[in-house]
Amino acid sequence: MRKKFLKTTSFMLIMSLLVSLFVYAPTTVRAETSPRVGGSFYNYGEAMQKSILFYKANRLGDLPDNYVLPYRGDAAMTDGKDVGLDLTGGWADAGDGIKFTHPMSYAAGQLGWAVYEYRDAFEKSGQLDDILDEIKWATDFFIKAHPSPDVLYYMCGYEESDHSVWIPHELLDYKTDRKSFKVDSTTPGSDVAGQTAAALAIASIIFEPTDPEYAETCLTHAKQLFKFGDTYRGKNPLKTLYPSGGYLDDLAWGAIWLYIKTQDATYLEKAKSILPVTVLGGQHTHCWDDVSYGAALKIAQAGRDESYAAMVEKNLDYWMPGTGIKYTPGGLAWLSQWGSLRYATTAAFLAFVWSDDKTIGTASKKQTYHDFAERQINYALGDNPRGGSYEVGFGVDAPEHPHHRTAHGSWTSMLNVPTFHRHILYGALVGGPSSDDSWKDDIKDYTLNEVATDYNAGFVGCLAKMYSMYGGNPLENWPKAEDFRSPQDNLTEYFTRGWIIYEGYGKLKVMFQINNRSAWPATMKDKMSTRYYMDLSEIFEAGGTVDDVQLTLEDSQGAKLIGLKQYKDNIYYFTVDFTGTQIMPAEWEMCEKDATVQIEYKNGVGSNENDWSYQNISGPPDFDAVSFAGMSKYIPVYDNGKLLWGEEPAGKEPEVMYGDINNDGNIDAIDFALLKKILMGDTSGNVNLTAADFNKDGDINAIDYAALKSYLQRG
The missing domain is CATH 1.10.1330.10 (Dockerin domain)
Known part of the structure; x- marks a missing residue:
């Protein structure tokens, strides 16, 4: 969950100060009161490399084979089925699993803008193919979501369903309603249409050198979407978690990028008429819900228009120290507690782009804008009072508990199970500190510790600029599968817990609990089974047969009992088979399933003490879904008959008929x-x-x- 904006009352400010006394106590504190500028203080190439990788963690749809993130698998594969379309793909918005076309198109467009401005930096660092691949993952979805000129799907999934669970993205189809929502000629959505048109227009520019056919496809959809949004004007009135504040900025944003691509002056004039200079110069910054700041900057550049340039600088001046915006004691330009770093880093991107242009604007201000941008990025990477990075997996004291369901890897749909993140969410920029620089690395604090595709978008472009100035080598031969595993995660994904319910008088009653706590990736299994291996030597020595062993399935959560089969010599096994029952790491009731089996010997002949699977089982049962008590490797787990976990007698593979x-x-x-x-x-x-x-x-x-x-x- 994240909010667009929240006003701070004096009471909240006082409470924030009190809370800050108990928030993160830094181990390393920088002496400076302002972040550094003018040097290579961090490995900007590595920071950029990881910031792009974050988007792969939020991909939905049919993921490529041998995916670079081993903890991710196909997700949200039913998107669009309710309306007879394939709407799979794209990115999950934030730490949740909802797919929003509006903030996603902002993020894709912002990444594309970064490529437009700093393509050489991405190419030199070896990251161009990666960032283009991420942008295309989003634009491919936009093309799917636009099945006809006057229809655009803007959301898959919705708050009430999605936010009722805390599950990995791979399980969304099983536990949430992936309903699809659209705008059309009768229910207009000029905001989402304009924003998506801009993203596709930018894509048509940046893909032209490498894939001109795809660039042309993007341009076709961009033109249609802009026409749709401009013809049927209105803000999307339907229910969405992040309602837009307006739509004129989005239409202007789409129009100016169509002009940059086509050089058709009609689009430039349209952008100016939609977004006249008289409404510009505000005190916010470029973001998913207000792209007027970016639109004004590109109008000023494209038209060499000094009136728009003045409004661009009026906005940037507000962000400079001592002129308007609040600054934290450590030097962060602080706009809002909801994603403070995404605002600061995106304002920094605009400042970089404007300061790079020496042909328009006030020359004496350019260096001030440039230095502001450097300081904001260095603050995010570690030049702050706690001396820690706010980019996951980069630098010193980086966040370890971002508010992100898949990185966490819970099997009980609970934020505190486990107490650590099973995966490292490399490159994610967390929301950021409060106005006093205080911050807590807490998964439950989605105000300060959420991550989102739009949070990273401006940050990526700034890192490309920092790399172009100061260098810094991206990591070689990275990542490897083990890089994503939390040092604390030595958890077994699949296993059986066994407990003795009763033993005596020739009977043994055992409860078997099969567990699916998978996270590499989280996977629904419906063909799981477990086996109990028995040594029947004493029965055969007494002249008995296999028929002297009676098995009875008692309490069961969807299991069936498959009787004794020979494994080797006098060793036999029976199977507790849960085929047909869905077992998945989604909640207590679904991550584990129980069955109780009674073993009885005719005439009292027989003993379990020499059974392979009798080792290490005891009682009473422990029904805590967090505990690993009772886990026995001697009661193996199988998936569709193939050994998944555990040890069989003498390490021998079962004989196959x-x-x-x-x-x-x-x-x-x-x-x-x-x-x-x-x-x-x-x-x-x-x-x-x-x-x-x-x-x-x-x-x-x-x-x-x-x-x-x-x-x-x-x-």
């Missing part, structure tokens, strides 16, 4: 039908793919089909 695809102990016509389905690409249901490789050559193909058919014909 090749051809018994449904694991019922027989090879028959049912297995033949299942093999035919597998060859047609359908692996759903309870199928053992290992057993489907009938000729054991490592492939499942027509040869297996012919061999199994011949086997069955022989009887």
Whole structure:
């Protein structure tokens, strides 16, 4: 959750000061009262590299194979199905899982603007392909979301459903309603249409050198969206978590970028008429809900218009020390407690762009604007009273608890389980400190510690500028899979907990609890099972048989009991099979499932003490979904018949009955039908793919089909 703006009352200010006494006590304090300027104080190449990578953590949709973030998987794959469209892709907005076209198009457009201004820096640092890839991930979604000239989908998911759970993005489809919302000619949304038109117009410029065909596609959609927003004017009235404050700024933003791309003077005049100079020069800055500041800057540059230039400088002057905006004691230009750093770093980006242009504006002010921008970025990277970075995974004392559900990796839908983040959310710029420089690294504090795609957008461009001036090498051969794992995360993802409920008089009653606490990535499993391995030597030595062991499934949360099968020699196992039951790290009731099995020996002959799976189990049960009590590696977990976790007797792989695809102990016509389905690409249901490789050559193909058919014909 994040808010656009919140007024500060005197009471809140007093409370903030009191709270700050108990907030983070710095271990390293800079002596300066203002951030440094004019030198290479940080590795800006690394900071930029990581700030771009953050966007990959918020991707939704069908992620590429061998994805660079091993803790991320496909997510929100049902987006658009409710309206018969494919609306997958794009970015989740912030620490939640809702997809908003409006702030997403702002972020994509802002990243594109950074490439437009500082393309050489991205190219020299080796980051150009990466940032273009991220922008395209968003613009691909905008193209999907614009299925016809007068329709634009602006949201997938919504607050009441999404914010009722704290789950990884990979589980959104299972636990939230991914409803789709649109604007059209009867329900206008000039704000979101104008902003999206701008993002696509910028994309049409920056993709022209590398992919002219895609650039042309983006331009077509940009023109249609601008026309739609301009024709059916009005602010999007439908329910959205972040309602827009207006729409004229968005239309002007779209118009000026269409002019820059096409050089059609009609767009420049349209931008000026929509956003006249008389309404400019305010005290906010460029952000998702007010792009008039960026629009004014580009109008001034594109038209060499000194009247607009004066308004650009009026706004920038407000951000300079001692002229208007509040400054923290440590030197941060502080606009709002909601994402204070995103405002400061975006104002810094505008200051950089304006100071770079020596052909318009007041020459004597350019260096002041430039120095302001450097100081704001250096503050974010560590030049602040606590001496710590606000970019996750970069620098000293960086945040470790950003308000981000997937990075946290809870399996109970709780912000305090686990107490640490299982993944490092590299590159994310957290909201930032309060007006007194105080800040707490607390996942629950979404005011100061939320992250968002629009928070990073201006920051990325500023880092590109800092790199162009001072260098700093991006990390080589980075990242690796292990880089994303929190040092505290040695947690097992899948396991079985076992407890003895009753033992005596030839009976053993065991409760099995199968657990899915996956986070690499979080995954729903519906073919999980667990096995109990028994040694029946004493029964056979007494002249008994397997039939002397009676198994009874008692209490169960969706399991079925599959009777004894031989593993090796006198070792047998039974299976507690949860196939068909969804088990996922979403909440207590879903991350674990229980079943109780009673083992009884006829005539009292038999003992469990020599059973492989009897080791380390005890009682009573511990139903705490946070605890790992009762976890036993000797009661292995399987996924569709394949060992997922645990140890089997003597480390031996289970013997496979090749051809018994449904694991019922027989090879028959049912297995033949299942093999035919597998060859047609359908692996759903309870199928053992290992057993489907009938000729054991490592492939499942027509040869297996012919061999199994011949086997069955022989009887």
